[in-house]
Amino acid sequence: MATRGFFGRQRAPAGVAERLPPGQYLEEGFPVLTAGATPRVATSEWSFTLDGLVGERRTWSWEEAHALEGSGFEGDIHCVTRWSKLGTSFAGVSVDTLLDLAGVDEAATHALASCYGGYTTNLPLADVRGGRAWIVWEYEGRPLPAEHGGPARLLVPHLYFWKSAKWVKGLTLLDHNEPGFWEQYGYHDYGDPWKEQRFQGD
Amino acid sequence: MTTTSVQPKPVPWQLGTVTSIRPETPRAKSFCLRLPEWRAHLPGQYYTIRLTAPDGYQAIRSYSVASSPLDEGEIELTVDCLVDGEVSPFLHDVVEVGDELEVRGPLTEYFTWRGTSPLLLVGGGSGIVPLMSMLRHRRRALPDVPVRLVYSVRSPEDVFYRDELGDETTLTYTRRTPEAWSGATGRITNEIIGPLAWPDGRAYVCGPNGFVETATGLLMECGYEPDRIRTERFGPS
Numbered sequence: 289m290a291t292r293g294f295f296g297r298q299r300a301p302a303g304v305a306e307r308l309p310p311g312q313y314l315e316e317g318f319p320v321l322t323a324g325a326t327p328r329v330a331t332s333e334w335s336f337t338l339d340g341l342v343g344e345r346r347t348w349s350w351e352e353a354h355a356l357e358g359s360g361f362e363g364d365i366h367c368v369t370r371w372s373k374l375g376t377s378f379a380g381v382s383v384d385t386l387l388d389l390a391g392v393d394e395a396a397t398h399a400l401a402s403c404y405g406g407y408t409t410n411l412p413l414a415d416v417r418g419g420r421a422w423i424v425w426e427y428e429g430r431p432l433p434a435e436h437g438g439p440a441r442l443l444v445p446h447l448y449f450w451k452s453a454k455w456v457k458g459l460t461l462l463d464h465n466e467p468g469f470w471e472q473y474g475y476h477d478y479g480d481p482w483k484e485q486r487f488q489g490d
Numbered sequence: 491m492t493t494t495s496v497q498p499k500p501v502p503w504q505l506g507t508v509t510s511i512r513p514e515t516p517r518a519k520s521f522c523l524r525l526p527e528w529r530a531h532l533p534g535q536y537y538t539i540r541l542t543a544p545d546g547y548q549a550i551r552s553y554s555v556a557s558s559p560l561d562e563g564e565i566e567l568t569v570d571c572l573v574d575g576e577v578s579p580f581l582h583d584v585v586e587v588g589d590e591l592e593v594r595g596p597l598t599e600y601f602t603w604r605g606t607s608p609l610l611l612v613g614g615g616s617g618i619v620p621l622m623s624m625l626r627h628r629r630r631a632l633p634d635v636p637v638r639l640v641y642s643v644r645s646p647e648d649v650f651y652r653d654e655l656g657d658e659t660t661l662t663y664t665r666r667t668p669e670a671w672s673g674a675t676g677r678i679t680n681e682i683i684g685p686l687a688w689p690d691g692r693a694y695v696c697g698p699n700g701f702v703e704t705a706t707g708l709l710m711e712c713g714y715e716p717d718r719i720r721t722e723r724f725g726p727s
Contacts, residue, residue: 289505289542291591293584296543297576311550313576320699321723323600324716325706370550405716435703473600487597488498 307364308372309481315371320435323469327405327455331439336386336423340400340460343391350439353423356381356389361422361443366481368448378432378443380424383416383459396461400468401442404455409468410477411444411451413461420446423456448479448486501597502527503540505590509564514650518616519582520556520568523591530559532602533623534694534722537567537595541577551577554620554696554722555596556651558627565595568650570616601694601722603627608636608688612678612705614697615643618650620722621696626654638686642678642701660686677701680708687712696722 299305300314308314331350339345348356360379366372392413399411415421422443425432432438437454444451450470471477476485484490506523513519536554557566571582585591603609603624611621618641628635639659643649645666655661662674662682674682683705687693693714695705702723709719 289592290544291541292589294541294543294549294580296541296547296549299547311548313549322721324719324721325710326703369552435699470598470600474598487501489500 304374307374309366310484312366312370312372312481315367315373318373318436319367319369319371321367321369322435322454323407324405326435327403328434329404329439329455334404334439335457336440337458338386338390338461339458340462341393341396342387342461343393346386346390348386353381353440354425356385359385359422360426361424361445363445365445365449365452368450368475368479368481368486372481377428378422378424379426379429380422380440380443382419383421383423383442384419386423386459387417392461395463398462398465400460400462400466401453401456402458402460403453404457407453407455407469409442409451409453410466410471411447412465412478415444415447416459420444446480448476448481450475451479501594503592503594506565506593508585508587508589508591511585511587514568515648517648518568518570518650520566521581521585521591522557522564522566523593524564525593528563528565529596530562531555531565531596531623532599532604533559533627534602534620534720535596535598535623536620537565537593538597539567539577539581540592540594541580542592549576549580551575552597554623556619556622556626558623558630560627560630568616568619568622601696601720603692603694605632605635606692607632607634608691609638610686610688610691610693610709611637611639612683612693612695612697612709613639613641614678614701614705615648616650617695617697617701617722617724619696621694622651622654624694625658636688638688640678640683640686640705642697678705678708680711683708684712687714689713691718693719694722695719697724699723 337347359382362377364374424443425440442453442456510522538552540550553567556568613621646668
C-alpha cells in the first residue's frame with residue numbers, strides 16, 4: 289500500500305541498487321554506533337585469544353598477530369540501522385589462519401566473540417571459516433580508528449555489522465549457541481542482511 | 491506441566507493513524523499515532539516508519555517514542571527535520587492528521603528504563619526524545635524516583651517539550667542563550683555534569699555521536715562505571 293503523497297526522492301543508481309540488501313540505503317560516510325563508551329586500548333596492551341573448544345588455547349600479541357600472513361577484505365558492509373557502505377577495504381588476518389594454528393575441536397559449532405569494554409556477539413562457527421571472517425586493524429589503508437573498533441575489530445561482512453565486533457579480544461568456540469550482547473536485547477541471532485534478519489523472530 | 495521453548499515472534503508492521511501533530515520547535519514536530527495493535531513500550535524504545543511510493547520504492551527510518559506507555563493505544567514520536575533527509579521532511583511537510591503510516595515496534599531492549607533509581611538523563615538536541623519518555627513515565631508511574639536531566643541545545647528556540655521541563659532540568663545553550671540567562675552555557679563539561687551525578691543508578695545518554703562520546707567520558711570521570719551508562723547515538727559521525 290502506497291503512503292499518501294510519498295514518492296521518494298532518492299533512488300539508488302544502477303550498479304548500486306542490486307548491491308543494497310532489502311531495506312538498506314546507501315551511506316557515503318561511516319556512521320559510528322556503539323553501545324556505551326568507546327574503549328581506548330593501546331596496541332601494547334592488546335592481545336587476541338582463541339579458546340574454548342580449540343586444540344590448544346592460543347594468544348597473540350599485537351606484534352605476533354601482525355607477523356602472521358596478512359589478509360584483507362574489499363567489498364560492502366551492511367548495518368542493521370539500515371545504512372550500507374559499498375566498496376570498503378579492511379586489512380588484518382583471516383580468522384582461518386588463527387583457527388588453523390589453534391586447531392578446532394570437532395564438537396565446536398559456534399563462536400562467541402568477546403571485546404574490550406565487555407561487548408559480545410555470537411556466530412555459527414561456519415560463518416567465521418572459509419575466508420569469510422577477519423581480525424582487521426586497517427581501514428582504507430590506515431590504522432583502524434578507535435571509534436570504529438581500533439586497534440582491531442572482527443570483520444564478518446556477510447552478516448549485519450553488529451556481528452563485526454569492535455575492540456575484539458577473543459573468540460571462544462562452543463558446542464552450542466550463546467546469544468551475545470545485542471542478541472540478548474532483541475536482535476537476531478544470525479543477522480543475514482539479505483533475509484532482513486534484524487530482530488528476534490525475523 | 492511441560493515447558494516449551496518459545497520461538498520469538500516477529501514484531502508486526504501495522505497501520506497507525508495520525509491523530510495530532512504538534513510543533514515542538516521550528517525544526518521538530520511531535521506526531522501522535524493511534525495503533526490498532528498497540529503494545530506497551532519500555533521508555534527508551536523506538537518505532538520504525540516505512541513509507542511506500544506508488545512504484546513500490548520504500549524508505550524506512552527509526553524514531554524514538556516520546557510518550558509514556560501509560561498512554562494506551564497511542565504513541566507519540568518526535569521527529570527532527572533533517573535538511574538532507576528523505577523521511578523526516580516528508581513527515582514534516584506532507585503528513586496531516588488522519589493520514590495512515592506504516593510502523594513497526596516497539597523495538598530493542600537496550601536503551602530502556604525499567605524503573606531503576608536514581609535516574610540521570612543526558613540529552614543533546616533531539617536526543618531528548620527517548621529521555622522524555624522516561625521523564626514522562628517517571629512523573630506518572632514512579633514519581634518518587636529521583637531524576638536529573640542535563641539537556642544541551644543550541645539556542646532557546648531549539649528546546650523540545652519546554653512546558654514540561656521543571657526543576658529536574660539543567661539546560662545548557664551552546665550557541666545562543668535566552669536574554670538574562672544565568673545558567674550554563676557552552677558544551678557540557680565536568681562543571682555542569684559533576685554536581686548532578688548520582689553515586690548509584692544508571693545514566694542514559696542520547697544525542698549525536700560526538701555529544702555522546704563527550705558525555706560518557708565526563709560521566710566516567712564523575713564515577714559512573716561503564717555498566718551504569720546506557721547510550722543511544724544518532725546522526726552522522
